[in-house]
Amino acid sequence: MFVRFLEIIGASVLELLYFIGDVMLLFIGALKQMPVKIRVRHVIHQMSHLGVDTLPIVSLTMMFTGMVMTLQVANEFIKMGAESTVGGIIAIAIGRELGPVLVGVVAAGRVGSAMTAEISTMKVTEQIDALRVMGTNPLGYLVVPRMLACMIMVPLLTVYGDVIGVVGGWGVAKYYAGISSYVYVNSIPEYAVLNDLTGGLVKAVVFGVVIAVLGCYYGMKAPEGAEGVGKATTKSVVSAIVVIFMLNVLLSMVLY
Amino acid sequence: MIKIENVSMSFGDKKVLDNINLEIKDGETLAIIGGSGSGKSTLLRLMIGLDHPTGGKIWLRDKDIAHMPEKELDELRLHMGMVFQYSALFDSMTVGDNVAFGLREHTDYSEEKIAEIVKEKLEVVGLPGTEDMMPGELSGGMKKRVSLARAIAFGPDIIFYDEPSSGLDPIMTDKIDELIISTQKRLGVTSVVVTHDMDSAIHIADRIAMIYEGKLIAVDTVDNFRRIEDPRVRAFLRGLYIGKEA
Numbered sequence A: 001m002f003v004r005f006l007e008i009i010g011a012s013v014l015e016l017l018y019f020i021g022d023v024m025l026l027f028i029g030a031l032k033q034m035p036v037k038i039r040v041r042h043v044i045h046q047m048s049h050l051g052v053d054t055l056p057i058v059s060l061t062m063m064f065t066g067m068v069m070t071l072q073v074a075n076e077f078i079k080m081g082a083e084s085t086v087g088g089i090i091a092i093a094i095g096r097e098l099g100p101v102l103v104g105v106v107a108a109g110r111v112g113s114a115m116t117a118e119i120s121t122m123k124v125t126e127q128i129d130a131l132r133v134m135g136t137n138p139l140g141y142l143v144v145p146r147m148l149a150c151m152i153m154v155p156l157l158t159v160y161g162d163v164i165g166v167v168g169g170w171g172v173a174k175y176y177a178g179i180s181s182y183v184y185v186n187s188i189p190e191y192a193v194l195n196d197l198t199g200g201l202v203k204a205v206v207f208g209v210v211i212a213v214l215g216c217y218y219g220m221k222a223p224e225g226a227e228g229v230g231k232a233t234t235k236s237v238v239s240a241i242v243v244i245f246m247l248n249v250l251l252s253m254v255l256y
Numbered sequence B: 001m002i003k004i005e006n007v008s009m010s011f012g013d014k015k016v017l018d019n020i021n022l023e024i025k026d027g028e029t030l031a032i033i034g035g036s037g038s039g040k041s042t043l044l045r046l047m048i049g050l051d052h053p054t055g056g057k058i059w060l061r062d063k064d065i066a067h068m069p070e071k072e073l074d075e076l077r078l079h080m081g082m083v084f085q086y087s088a089l090f091d092s093m094t095v096g097d098n099v100a101f102g103l104r105e106h107t108d109y110s111e112e113k114i115a116e117i118v119k120e121k122l123e124v125v126g127l128p129g130t131e132d133m134m135p136g137e138l139s140g141g142m143k144k145r146v147s148l149a150r151a152i153a154f155g156p157d158i159i160f161y162d163e164p165s166s167g168l169d170p171i172m173t174d175k176i177d178e179l180i181i182s183t184q185k186r187l188g189v190t191s192v193v194v195t196h197d198m199d200s201a202i203h204i205a206d207r208i209a210m211i212y213e214g215k216l217i218a219v220d221t222v223d224n225f226r227r228i229e230d231p232r233v234r235a236f237l238r239g240l241y242i243g244k245e246a
């Protein structure tokens, strides 16, 4: 019984190591393709896709998050007579953690899944083999533009999301908690520093890489058949989200 | 010239190809026939380096491609074309962009020159003026022909066809067969055609090779092939496999 238990643990650990190794190989392969050729048109195409697909959800997610954060924080802080710190607290929380993580999660769900679906369909219909037969490296052609697009767009969306979140917080602070705009806005530069924003953006770049690499990885590994495409898509989103939360802890330790 | 030397291929424990020896001469058309699952597509994929054999060597002129790194293979592949079993057109691109793909990737030809080549290749396969259509709008036979146009756009020396006429009606099958023959004549290319269809094989090929459960059991000129006594070949010649899949 106990031995069986150890066997199961051992097997899962091995599987996890294989997975990490495989993903790393894909990532390194894509990095190696970067100096060979960068298809700027494809990068821009992917970027606009990413922006259009995620902007509405990022706006809503970040606005409501900023609002609910302020709702909770404002009441408590007013009781303690610390209402002049609310804007700063909200800005720090959003800039460091909520902005990059939530934008990362939204992008994983919206864009990472679409990448997996698209690439796995290409794999099943032999389009990836067709690329190779025509002397085009699939990592360079498919992964590199998606990775670059995510590395650029996820931080940009994060800056945008940060602003929306802080504005949502302002709305609640002013109209619900009765904190004046002047106090709210002024407290932001007083408590938040540039590093709160840039640290969050470093995270966003990393999350962008995670989303693209995992989205492409599950697409390229997808088993045959339409059912395989669906399964691969789910797996890609779930693992991207888990990895984002995990790396977020690590990055917070390193950055702050 | 392609020379396949003692090639074996396994997926996990499953042996799919068993010690294959086969030579394909420059400019000839070789048909590879065999039942479903006998390993025909696998052999074709090995010849173009999409997979690597578990044993043996594959000589393309004086180079062994069996263990060649992808980067070197990419250069050789510029001289090869492949028509896939299900066409494998890029479905996010127009027909014209599909045919132009290799030219855009590997040359710095002007857009006018590329458009001219695309136009010519689409005319050759009997689909003039379809540049702006999407693959989704095409019938199976049209897709196969676009796939052929894409394969010949770069001027290959060798063309591989995987079941070029499976799933097509008899008239379209004849049309594709004629295209394979005329492409061979016009460009002087070496053609390797995997097919279920004995009639097609006899019609288009100089020689026929038969794979049976992963083994090469016969290879000969068309006339000699028809006189082979091996019961497995006889069964195939009588057409037992024809239409089984389609």
Ligand SMILES: Nc1ncnc2c1ncn2[C@@H]1O[C@H](COP(=O)(O)OP(=O)(O)OP(=O)(O)O)[C@@H](O)[C@H]1O
Pocket (backbone or CB within 6 Å): B011, B016, B034, B035, B036, B037, B038, B039, B040, B041, B042, B043
């Ligand atoms: N990537 C793979 N992994 C595992 N098994 C495979 C793989 N590719 C092919 N096989 C197996 O190898 C055998 C031969 O496959 P192959 O596709 O070469 O057959 P085929 O002769 O082309 O058949 P068909 O006429 O149906 O296209 C089959 O049993 C198939 O299941």
Ligand SMILES: [Mg+2]
Pocket (backbone or CB within 6 Å): B040, B041, B042, B085, B162, B163
């Ligand atoms: Mg096949």
